[in-house]
Amino acid sequence: MLELRDIGKSYEGNPLLENVSLQIGECETVCLLGPSGSGKSTLLRIAAGLESPDRGEVLWNGETITRMPVHLRGFGLMFQDYALFPHLDVGENVAFGLRMKKLPRDRIQNEVREALARVNLAHYEHRRVAELSGGEQQRVALARALAPRPGLLMLDEPLGALDRALREELIEEIRRVLKSMRTPSLYVTHDQEEAFAVAARVAILHGGRIVQVGSPEELVARPASVWVAKFLGLGNILPGRVRSGRPLRIETSLGEFPAESPERLPAIGKEGWILLRPGGGAFTRRTTGAQKGIRGVVRESIRREEGYRVLLVDDSSREIACSSAEPFPEEEQLVWIPAKGTWLVE
């Protein structure tokens, strides 16, 4: 089990990481999700031993390895641009870690063959690295990292350079391989789809701090802050004030909406934000009478994988995004009644 305890790191006076703590259990895949510059790659390099933290401890099965040099840790790392050795062929690349372990020659050969078969690249041993496609290089990198059977596998944006169709195929493959080898892993990405697909537990990093850890379902249902909700793209976020506590109702410039709070109930009068998710609401064309929803004019209806994304524009030119099973004609007057909102704090 890997434990990162209160990790701090700064570079030239700028903090990169502050008090970051994270644990990765047996057979578990944990994903570090964050925008570029959030410090996720630095955290990964600290776990790998490529950088040392200014503060805090790295523990492996309860023992500190903070000062242990990288090559003695027995971890695997898959680099963003794969970092395949251009002067070695595919087989020699995969064999590199096994050679460093000084395994006998025939054993190395078997392990290389097995590792390449595992990523569907059997008989690629003697191919040159430069001849491979992006997806093939990625698989060789995975095979190379896993061949020495590392105690922990780290993956730094492993699919960053690939196109979408290939990414989806490879996410499946990575998940399958990690599961079959029962290797705990730390997966770094800025892509939430990738993160949610690959890991049961996701840690969101922002400005050098972990701002929320949870399963994909928890993160979506109960974002811990306005920033997390915006980063995950959960929907419309409006400033508001608590009108009543039970049931929780939030007053905004677009009207009053029922809401739930992920944490304790906020006090009446408290200022904050409300998240109105595009899905789950209802539409009505009756634009007169009592106002329960948001009134606006349809700007456009955009086809999505399922249903439509409808953009409403209200009197003061604010844009509201909502989902609908049917498209609406442009310029049509409409009232959107959102489902229960989520109360957010800064």
Place this chain on the structure above:
Amino acid sequence: MERDDAAVGRMEIGPIPRKSFSGGRALLWILPVAFVGIFFYIPLLSILRMGAGAALRVGLGAFSARTILNAAGFTFYQAALSTLLTVIVGLPGAYVFARYEFPLKRLLRAFLIVPFILPTVVVAAGFESLLGPGGWVNLALEGAGLIRQPLPFLHSVGAILLAHVFYNTSIVLRLVGSAWERLDSNLPAAARVLGASRWQAFRRVTLPLLVPSLLAAAALVFLFDFTSFGVILILGGPGFSTLETEIYIQALQAFNLPAASLLSIVQIGCTLALVVISTRLAQRAESATLKVGYRTARKPVSAAEKLSLAAVLCLLGALFFMPLISPVASSFLRTEAARGERTAVQTGFTLDYYRELFINRKEAAFFATPIESARNSLLVAVATTVIALGMGIPASMLLSRPGRLDRLIEPFLLLPLGTSAVTLGLGMLVALSRPPLDLIRSPLLLPVAHSLIALPFVVRGLKPALAGIPARLREAAAALGASPFRVWQAVDFPIAARAVLSAAAFAFAVSLGEFGATTIIVRPDFPTMPVAIYRFLSQPGGLNYGQAMAMATLLMLLCAVAVTTIERTRE
């Protein structure tokens, strides 16, 4: 305006006309080709003829095949050893420059060009004042009471090697350093994660990837060490001779021109092979593209990093700066008795050595005041600059947009680059000392020889600058009604002016420091500064020594002006 716009449109749409070998181009070629033909190829042929004749009757007096073999053997031996040492010294420096940020890095990087420009005689004087019997190292050791008599650093293989390392380390720093900078730092990191120790990661990943650039640098260093002249002559002393110094000795001391020619043929054969090898290796290093990693240079963090960085920089600093500072110090400090000085030696600060340069003493090796050599050097350098630019500018213009025939002419112009300076001088001595080309006493011969040496550098510097000017600018100017000359004047020249200035400074500096060819064809009554320094160094006594240092300091100062000009125009 309408007509002009239409013309521009046509130019852009129409196919770009292939440059044919027109009359105008032929006219531009005449001058440079005739120049190189008469002053390089005719002398070269004379050497070949005389050397071939000599080869048919080997055993020319005191000269024999054994002499050639010995000289060639020592040439390869010292070049190989020098190259190895240079690479060993240069590698840590290349690493430091590629991977770390440190104060004064830009300045130090700019300084790397200095050894290229610095005259060999100045370097030799520098090492003599550092390591000679009256040099600073020996003085310090004596002062500390560690030794009774000066240690014989000078006139040893060690002195030669040290000077070569000084000269060529910057080549390794530049070539290997830039390759290292482009090496993805994740590659050695990947090796580390896979269980490789620091050394294993270097040995199995970094080093193999640097091999192309290392080989290219080593080949170039070897070539320079192979053709080294002034360093061997002065620092090696009479005990050591390479092909290059043996040519000089046979030509000027044994007056055995056929023997010298034979040696020159061996030398030409070797250097041509080395040039071919080094060009191939350089091309291969260029094509071995390395991807840029996400992390390049950074500041040192840990104490160990800072310490080793400081150690490497101090070593490089000592190597680069000590031979530069030490002759300056020697020129202002009296440490030993001048010959014939009756009073006791007063050690301390003195301007006497500079003053002496302006006095014509009977015992001096000149019939004029020594400072006249500075005037001579400046005159020759100015003439060289004019000739080299006069030949180099038309050639570079043609080569920047070459047709098929132009491409054939390029190696013809660049061959002097691969020929040793002493061979060039010998060729001129052999070919140009009798009618119809009796030029050996002409005051223009020195600038001509220097121009031949500078020309390849001028062309190499100007060609890419001119080729880099967008063709559309020229086409637009032509479409607006400019004649070819006006196009050149209005578009090419202003853009290329910096490159021209840089090339001029380079030619100037090359001429100031040229020693190998000069020493063979120079008229005794018209010495240049390097020749004067060499003469002073060959004479015994503190006064001559001091004047050598004073003159070396002046020459260094002049070269510094040239270098500054080059660096300024680069920015």
